[in-house]
Amino acid sequence: MPSHQHMAHLVPPLFEQGRLEDFTRSGRVVSHTMSPRDDTLAVYSSPLSIPQTSSAQGAFHSDDHPIYFASKEEAPRSERRVFITDTSVIFAATQNLIKVSREENVTLLQNDDAVRALGKLACDYVNFCKECCLYASQNISRADPLQYDAEHYRRLWTCFSLFAVLYLPEPGLEDAPIGDELMEWLNTHFIEPSTQEGDELSSQERPWEDPAFWPYLTRTCLRGLSKASTFFLKVLSKHPSAYLQGLAQELSPLLTNHPRLYQYSAERDFAVASRRWKDKVKTLRLELDRVPESERDDGFENWWDRFSDIVGILEGRGEIVKKVCMELGADWKEVCSVWGIFVDTRLRRQDLPEVVAQVIDEMPPDPTDREDMVHSSLFLGRPAQALSEAAQLDIWLAAHLADLMEPIELIDPEADDSELSLRQHYILSYAEYLRTDPALWRITVDYMYSCGSVGTGMADQVLMRVPLRLENHAAAGTSGEEAASIRAGHLAGVLKSVNETCFEYQREEIRRMICRIAAQTFIKEKEYGLAISYCTSAEDWAGLGRVVDLVLEEYIAQGPEQFARLVANIAPSLHALRTDAGTKIPAPGVFLHRLMFAVRFAEFHQRRASGDGQGAALDAVTMFRDDIAPKSWWAVLLCDALDLLRDGSMFFTSNDACLLIQKLEEIHLAVGQGAEDDFLPVLCRVTKRGKKHALQRLEVARLSLAKYYAKCGAIGVGGRPSGWIH
Incomplete structure (x- = not known):
């Protein structure tokens, strides 16, 4: 390949011609970074760590240097995308055929039906090349210009059809004259x-x-x-x-x-x-x-x-x-x-290479014509050389020829020092070309996953970098319906496709990783119900704990109304966790209880806001009685619960009041023993005041409860009062 094809010309230039030494003295160098998402390269100037003279730096030390994006391959477009998509279906059918043969422990060449099917798939490739050639040759006006002309597809057509003629005859005709x-x-x-x-x-x-x-x-x-x-x-x-x-x-x-x-x-x-x-x-x-x-x-x-x-x-x-x-x-x-x-x-086929060798001694093929070189290699019975020439004509051709050559034992299926077989080398080279268009990720990973452990590792990385487009504003490429469907708890769009791909290739660890990535997006969007759902799907219990902490932080930062609204969609996730406990790996109790508290605490505030004081009181008491509320939140829950007593309402029974007084006494006792950091910090953050003010609020709460309990005894609310209060 000519050396100039490896050069990239930056427009506008980073520095003028003849000023390389000035640029070097400025303390800056030309740097580049590969994109982890596709096959693009970012080129830019960056400073060296060593100090340089200030005068030289002044000429180039500027933040307005552009960043250049380049790729060694042009991304597929127009008719090329259709060609790639259509032929990927044939590739998938080929992998399925080979998979079935392996499962039946049958060598493909020993099965006439399998050989016949493989020949049919080769003919399908030939026909697609032909159709694309005919389409590209039509003299019609097009909305998008052709990426490859008819001549290119004609070359693919001739090469693939010759391969089919020479190497995939009908079973029984392998030894028939070929003229x-x-x-x-x-x-x-x-x-x-x-x-x-x-x-x-x-x-x-x-x-x-x-x-x-x-x-x-x-x-x-x-x-x-x-x-x-x-x-x-x-x-x-x-x-x-x-x-x-x-x-x-x-x-x-x-x-x-x-x-x-x-x-x-x-x-x-x-x-x-x-x-x-x-x-x-x-x-x-x-x-x-x-x-x-x-x-x-x-x-x-x-x-x-x-x-x-x-x-x-x-x-x-x-x-x-x-x-x-x-x-x-x-x-x-x-x-x-x-x-x-x-x-x-x-x-016959087996005698053809000898005849061809004699002919090309006198009439050699054109070494500058890749098509002719592919033809001659196929005629001479040199499949590996044919693949090398085909890769220079079009990597698509080399990949799909190699994919058919390996099962019919034309090339060695064993890996070389690079840990790749010849087929895998060309398939992965083609998959790398497909990465120039991130939208083709589904096809890209299909090719990669067919290439052993190396290809599997590459495909995993592609899947983890697929843009899921989960943002609530429905990013480009995601419909509003898809976004709404996801937020209704249904898999949709790209996220659904990624999950299906992980399931198809049994990539459970990658699926969980992608669920973690989705959860992070939902956390940013404050879609906490979805975040919990995807943490659960990923069995990311530490992540689940972080989400619950963030949910509770919403109460501290925004107050009960905003908190209750954000938690409204969490209840279904809690129900799912309880339901799935018998069939899946259960969430650790500490995280489940913390989630239960967030949901019940939000329901408590929803009932308070709607005027259901009786229901809110029952929620508060239940959280204490069932040991759902974390100790760090006892003080906050007590203060919020006692707000129900301000208008003289009698929502708590005497037993309820006793329980609340007991919790208050435990807080005071712990604080007196130096454990105030276990009980007071959250209340301090909610009130935005210090510990002294928090203790004062709890004293007021104790007095209010004592009066309430006395009132219960006087009017007989809640039955016989407990005898432990003095």
Whole structure:
């Protein structure tokens, strides 16, 4: 690859030409950073750690230096994205076929149905290349310009179809002569002679006087185009030479009745017919040789030499085939294809490389033409070399050829020193190319996960960096419906796809990591119910504890109303944790109890705000009685609960009052013993006052409760008073 392809030119430049030394003295260097999300590179100037002279720094020390983003590959777009997406479906089907074969412990090559299916998948690749070539060749106006032209897809088409012809024959035909298939491939992809040439010649009254006549006729005979050949042989009935008229008349049925393998059910019948046909060609040669020397030229051309070349081709004379092809400007591919039709009609796949090697010694492939180099490597039976050439033509081609080559044992499945097999090397190279477009992450990981432990590790990293787009403002690429669905507790959009991918490839640890990432996003959005749900799904109990702490912090920072609103969506998560306790790994009790407290504390304030004092009182007492409230929150809960007594309401029974007084006494006793940091800091933060003020509030609470208890005894609320209060 030319060295200039490894260079990046920054526009505008970081410094002017000829000022490299000034830039160096400024204490700055050119730095770069690879993106962990895709295959892009950020290039920028950054300061060195060593101090430099202030005068030099002044010229370049500026914060307005731009950051340049570059990629060694252009991201797929337009028709290329469609091509990549459609062919990835075939790739997935191929992996499934190979997986089933392995599960059944059957070598793919030993299973005719599997080989036939693999050949069908190869044909699907060929057809997609063909369709994209035809689409790109249409002369229509397009909203988006083509990324690759029709010629590029034509090359992919010829290479993949040649691979299918040479290496994936129908089961039972592996050892059959290959000449007809090669000629069909040649006539499909390298059309000669052109229809225009035939039209021009057929419009002439004496076409044999045209210099293009004999080359055209010879080419149609070489290619087995008998209809075109017989048409122009019939035209020679008007030729002034009676000898040529007669010879043309005898040649025509020979071309029309040339035996071809596909016309026979048994190869033996084909061989017998070929021998008889060759005998007729010998007879034609004898008649041709009888033509007097003086009658062999018509004044425009030595027709006898031209006719003799055609007969020499039919006779199967290799030196004539090579000479004629060189004169016609044909290449080695045409010689090799013609060889199996005329020279060696029983040429088999395993014998083809030897013939090709002899031909390319005299007619070598074009080393500057990647397509031609892929063809020659495939013809020569060198699959590894074919992959190397294909990678330079298009990494897509190398990856998908390698994927089919390994199961049919054309390349070594064992890993080399890089811990990758040849197939894995090209598949991962293609996957790296796909990373230039982060939107293709799903296809990218499909390719990576098919490449052993190395590919699995790479795919895991891609999955963990997929933008989940969970922000409440519905970031670009996320619909409002998806965002609403996620917040209703349903998996949707990218997050759903990522989870499905993790499940498909059994990447449970990665799924949990992604759930942790999602939880962090929901925490930023203050969607605490969803955050708890995803912490639970990730079995991230420490994360669950942090979410509960943040929820309780909302009460401290924003007050009960905002706190109750934010916690409203947490209750379903708590219910799910309790329900799943028997079927999944249960959350540790400390986190579950803390979550229960946050939910019940929020419900307590919701009832207070709605005027349901009786329900709020029951919530407060239950939190103490069931030991749900953490000790650090006792003081806050007591103060909030006693606010229910301000209007003289009697929401607590005498037993309830006793319980609240007991909790107050425990706080005072602990504070007196020096444990005030266990009970007072939260109340101090809520009131935004010191510990002294907190203790004063608790004293007021004690007095209020004592009066309330006395009132309960006086009017008989809640039954017999407890006897321990003095």
